[in-house]
Amino acid sequence: MLPEYLNERVSKALKREKLGLKDQNEILKKIEQTYENAKISPGEAIGVITAESFGEPSTQMTLNVFHFAGVAEMQVTVGLPRLVEIFDARKRPSTPEMKIPIKPKYAKTIEAVRQIAMSVRETKLVDISEQIVINVAKGNVEITLDRKKMRDLDIKPKEVLTKLIEGMKGLDVKEGENSIILKPKDKETVLSEVYKLKEKAKEIHIRGLKGVTHVLPIKNKEGDYIIHCAGSNLKEALLIEEAEKSRITTNDVFEVMDILGVEAARAAIINEAVKVLRDQGIDVDIRHIMFLADVMTRTGKIKGITRTGITGEKESVLARASFETPLKHIINASLIGERDDLNSVVENVILNQPVPLGTGLPGVIVKLPKGDKK
Amino acid sequence: METQFNITEHFLVPEHIKLTEEEKTILLNKYNITIKQLPMIDIKDPALKDLNPKVGEVIKIVRWSPTSKTTEFYRVVVDG
Incomplete structure (x- = not known):
């Protein structure tokens, strides 16, 4: 079974080609098969695949920390440092940035927009x-x-x-x-x-908005005016009358979390990560980014992939110890008498046992024959 | 003062729907999971303001997705 949106596209394409019913069915069958084959099977180590998909291209990224975004004299962190910032869930980005689109009725002339921009700046x-x-x-x-x-x-x-x-x-x-x-x-x-x-x-x-140090009105390709702000204050920006409030964006994920909620924060994490990767011309599948964002926001709060974030919350002592600061984790665990059920991958690798992944995941269930034993 | 902006209109905020008790059991049975295994959402989450949620209720989130247009996601309401 194809998902609805794929079905639509396929049937549209089939109609265009004017094929016979037999050919159509054949093509449909092929597409369905390809779709089924592309599905991730249970027990697949998707975390590792995601890690590799991010790890390899990020070594190719420019080490240039700052660059000047176009004509704007605004400094923005890009590349690897920004990616680390997003996934470590740092409380504030090193270069907070906000984009405020202006409603067309207030943006008749560049002068009017400049006036609004000046009133936005602190x-x-x-x-x-x-x-x-x-x-x-x-x-x-x-x-x-x-x-x-x-x-x-x-x-x-x-x-x-x-x-x-x-x-x-x-x-x-x-x-x-x-x-x-x-x-x-x-x-x-x-x-x-x-x-x-x-x-x-x-x-x-x-x-003006507290924290906004520079403003720059920019006309985009569609002819809409957007005010780029260095410094971010989403809460106050949502009170600006002239702004297209539903489209204000900020690169401060925690601010999005506080004002718009976890789901918005998840979307913001994805957008930010995609922006960084596309800037660098790197093509990581969006599913990996979505997966990471889902994991980071699982608890209803943003948790970075660090020893204080999601890695530190792993149940297994050995799994935590294998990430960072092993001695600290092992000593603490032994002091409070922690128990490790060896349910996950890393701890079983440490102990040289089969890991619960792929074919190691299912156990064997045997139905014993009824009746007396001979 | 200007009128307060309704955050559900923001493009980053997907639709949040509260599940009934019945739908909740259907969901848990479908995936064969307990309520603790669901992802969580804080009871004070700004997107839940109008839903007036209680701890333990399940929120269905209809997200826009670049890979499948819309996807459904579920979060259980937790406190703190």
Whole structure:
């Protein structure tokens, strides 16, 4: 039996060729047979096949860690380091990246898109001020805002003021002539306190998505505008009115996991891995990648293929010991009196026994004849 | 504030369907497995928000697949 989608394609092709009924049946039979033969049989060591399929091509990958993606001056980790990052399930990618497509109705001109992009980028106080100085005599911090930059970003001084009051508690915030004056409320102020205050004020978040340091609007082949962001913040990106929210992507798999769930994280792992491999011109069958992603998300959380991830959760002591840090595992196991049922492959290899794979998997069941023994 | 985005509309999130108790037994019998052998999904998973799941229930996931268009996958709801 062919799966539905294959059946459709086959019958379409058969119709096109205008063959006789006998030929058609023959072809169908052949296709079905090929399909059946291609199926993985029970007991096949697919894990090893996947490992080989990844291992060999990844030795061919360029060792060049960084490259510049097209005209964009954005650094992205690619190649082997990125692949390791994905499958080890590192908490944050070394170069977080987010792509925000813009709804066509907001993307009439490049200017409009650029405006949106600027509002997406994180703007801190230091970005829009001409200078931030400490007035030693008065014991306060004077911030001179850069009017031109603020006009470019369309930020009103009022907005800055409210953000400052929100962000800095226990402070006197006064609007002076052309400047904002910050003063600690305590009467006696030490200079070092004022200095700390200045450093804190610099980092005050004015607008944009936290963590997004660079933005770059790009027009793709279909003519849609996409904003490429260095730095990722999916949660806040999903609140942008102008964005095509259902198509925002990020390369931070854990962020996808937190906001969209495990199934989305699984899809994201596959997409990311495929992207890396295709970039390098390597053709690993997608089934291997899907299999790995399934294993990584089996527990409902993302587990990397490391000794703290899925390998560390193996039941067998010997299997764990054979991966990394063998002594640690064996010592710990003997301390708590762990038991090894020798159900899997590695431990049986260690003990020189047949492994439960392929023909080693099934046992022999004998039906004893009824009646008395002679 | 803008309206909250419904994450089930996101292209990465496949359809999640809660199985009835009856469907659950049929599934377990079909593959001859116990509930513990199923892959898991956390009860706090954002994709399950509208399903209002309980621990031990089985969620059917209809994924898009590049090799067979759609595939069904099952996860059992677990806590923590």
